[in-house]
Amino acid sequence: MRRATLAAKPPAGQPLPDTHVWLTLSTLFPYLWRYRLRVVLALGCLVGAKVATVAVPMVFKEMIDDLAPAAGMLALPALLLLLYGALRFSTALFTELRELLFARVTQRAVRQVSLEVFNHLHALSLRFHLERQTGGVSRDIERGSRSIASLISYTLYSILPTLIEIGLVLGVLFVKYDAGFVLITALSLAAYIVFTVKLSNWRIDIRRQVNESDSAANTRAIDSLLNYETVKYFNNEAWEAARYDEQMRRWEDAATRSQKTLAYLNLGQQAIIALGVTAMMWRAASGVVDGRMSIGDLVLVNAFLIQLYMPLNFLGIVYREIRQALTDIERMFRLLKEHREIADAPDARDVPAGPLDVEFAAVDFAYETERPILYGVSFRIPPGQTVAVVGQSGGGKSTLARLLFRFYDIGSGSIRIGGHDLRQIRQASLRAAIGIVPQDTVLFNDSIFYNIQYGRPAAGREEVIAAAERAQLSDFIATLPQGFETRVGERGLKLSGGEKQRVAIARALLKDPPILIFDEATSALDSATERAIQTQLEGVASGHTTLIIAHRLSTVMNADQILVMQEGRIIERGAHGELLAADGAYARMWRLQQEEAAASADAGQPPPT
Ligand SMILES: Nc1ncnc2c1ncn2[C@@H]1O[C@H](COP(=O)(O)OP(=O)(O)O)[C@@H](O)[C@H]1O
Numbered sequence: 001m002r003r004a005t006l007a008a009k010p011p012a013g014q015p016l017p018d019t020h021v022w023l024t025l026s027t028l029f030p031y032l033w034r035y036r037l038r039v040v041l042a043l044g045c046l047v048g049a050k051v052a053t054v055a056v057p058m059v060f061k062e063m064i065d066d067l068a069p070a071a072g073m074l075a076l077p078a079l080l081l082l083l084y085g086a087l088r089f090s091t092a093l094f095t096e097l098r099e100l101l102f103a104r105v106t107q108r109a110v111r112q113v114s115l116e117v118f119n120h121l122h123a124l125s126l127r128f129h130l131e132r133q134t135g136g137v138s139r140d141i142e143r144g145s146r147s148i149a150s151l152i153s154y155t156l157y158s159i160l161p162t163l164i165e166i167g168l169v170l171g172v173l174f175v176k177y178d179a180g181f182v183l184i185t186a187l188s189l190a191a192y193i194v195f196t197v198k199l200s201n202w203r204i205d206i207r208r209q210v211n212e213s214d215s216a217a218n219t220r221a222i223d224s225l226l227n228y229e230t231v232k233y234f235n236n237e238a239w240e241a242a243r244y245d246e247q248m249r250r251w252e253d254a255a256t257r258s259q260k261t262l263a264y265l266n267l268g269q270q271a272i273i274a275l276g277v278t279a280m281m282w283r284a285a286s287g288v289v290d291g292r293m294s295i296g297d298l299v300l301v302n303a304f305l306i307q308l309y310m311p312l313n314f315l316g317i318v319y320r321e322i323r324q325a326l327t328d329i330e331r332m333f334r335l336l337k338e339h340r341e342i343a344d345a346p347d348a349r350d351v352p353a354g355p356l357d358v359e360f361a362a363v364d365f366a367y368e369t370e371r372p373i374l375y376g377v378s379f380r381i382p383p384g385q386t387v388a389v390v391g392q393s394g395g396g397k398s399t400l401a402r403l404l405f406r407f408y409d410i411g412s413g414s415i416r417i418g419g420h421d422l423r424q425i426r427q428a429s430l431r432a433a434i435g436i437v438p439q440d441t442v443l444f445n446d447s448i449f450y451n452i453q454y455g456r457p458a459a460g461r462e463e464v465i466a467a468a469e470r471a472q473l474s475d476f477i478a479t480l481p482q483g484f485e486t487r488v489g490e491r492g493l494k495l496s497g498g499e500k501q502r503v504a505i506a507r508a509l510l511k512d513p514p515i516l517i518f519d520e521a522t523s524a525l526d527s528a529t530e531r532a533i534q535t536q537l538e539g540v541a542s543g544h545t546t547l548i549i550a551h552r553l554s555t556v557m558n559a560d561q562i563l564v565m566q567e568g569r570i571i572e573r574g575a576h577g578e579l580l581a582a583d584g585a586y587a588r589m590w591r592l593q594q595e596e597a598a599a600s601a602d603a604g605q606p607p608p609t
């Protein structure tokens, strides 16, 4: 995308109410105040630099007066020259010192805030993450943390120094000359600032239109290219180009207007400066004519003004950037205020050691209150035993696994592990005690090795290889030129469903927790691999408290108990033989699957991969 970076630039925010500004600043303040010594020293440097800046033209004035023929004998003002040089240098010295002192404060604040938001995001519920687009959240963090740096630097390097300088200059003018000078300077500065802010506000709206049309064009281009094949199928290149160009035309108009208004802004600013400087010069010149002021004074006043207006040239940009930074930071801090749905109880304890049982007692649950998912679900997995859950898709089987991980709190009833209610157990300890092969495995965009080792980052290389072996991955990995170091692509897309599933199995085996959940863990495997893994999994399951969710009934025949779930209720339960004997829903499903298996064997259908 040609202008993808531009499009990533946030649209300029709506004007912020002042309360927000102060709230945002006060949230940021503690992060800076941890380094108060550095902050205070940096502010000292700031004042030092500005005092030197204002002193330079004053020394210059003395030199001119010394050299003016009226002073009679001409002598080289050596001392003044030295002072002049020293002052010029100390302006730079103080500025760089401030930079040295402050650099770490800014970056540390950025780092701390980013880390805090990151941790907080991981602490937020699955519900939050399912509802928000990950892309949007990460952009909020990225912009927010970048904006902290720019807010600090604009304030510290631009606004504050200018204010100090204005104060100093006004002071000097008042002490050395008279209130007239102060008045003219103050008035023209005020006019300049008001004009700039007003016009900038107007321009911010236009900038927003520029950015919005830019993003829209970009979105169109991406969507169109993502659908490359479809576009070709329907021969619609021209149509796509026209749609793209329509957005680009909007962008062109807005961008042109933005450029034009910039010219107005600059013109207006320069007019105000010219007026102010002329008025001052007029007063100073008449002072010289009347003999009240020297030529040096004239030069001094002129130099002061030029020096003052120089940083103000950027006021428009600085103002816009600061406003944008405040919006971005506020958005990031809003993430921090996002409420944690699932929090540890103050007296939460750890999962007890040793074999654990899992018990669901009359559990009711709904993701959204209007739509109940589970109705009075009760079952118990005694320590070391295996319970299987079968049933139609959408019946609520995977929900059982999510609830056991406490991604959501249940409506009524209770879930207990080792006799303790989930809500009384520390989440970290709870999740350490359970291993899962989820229904849809998403992998990190890293090597196969990394993804397996993720199950237990402390595991050694041999352990990882052994886990891969047990998950029937070795043969596959042996065919890869880069073996374990093969990268799996974003979300693991470079692996087939069955390969991903086996990586997930290896990862769970490596974690080796007391409780295991297999959520359709072998659904994407062909029957031969499934049988091979099945034996492995049954070996693993013995000695673990295991919940198996399965579609293919043949994989759960050996479970100690089988639960048949339908629309959120357990409608049958018992061992395989008992359920067949009962001749209910399970028996029907079993017969159906046996027939299907026979049919596909006859047809010689290739197994799924
Ligand atoms: N995060 C969610 N928000 C709302 N509804 C959900 C969510 N996750 C699952 N569901 C719904 O809950 C029901 C049960 O889902 P699930 O437990 O995944 O079924 P399955 O038995 O196929 O594993 C489904 O109807 C599904 O649409």
Ligand SMILES: [Mg+2]
Binding pocket: 394, 397, 398, 399, 439, 519
């Ligand atoms: Mg499921």
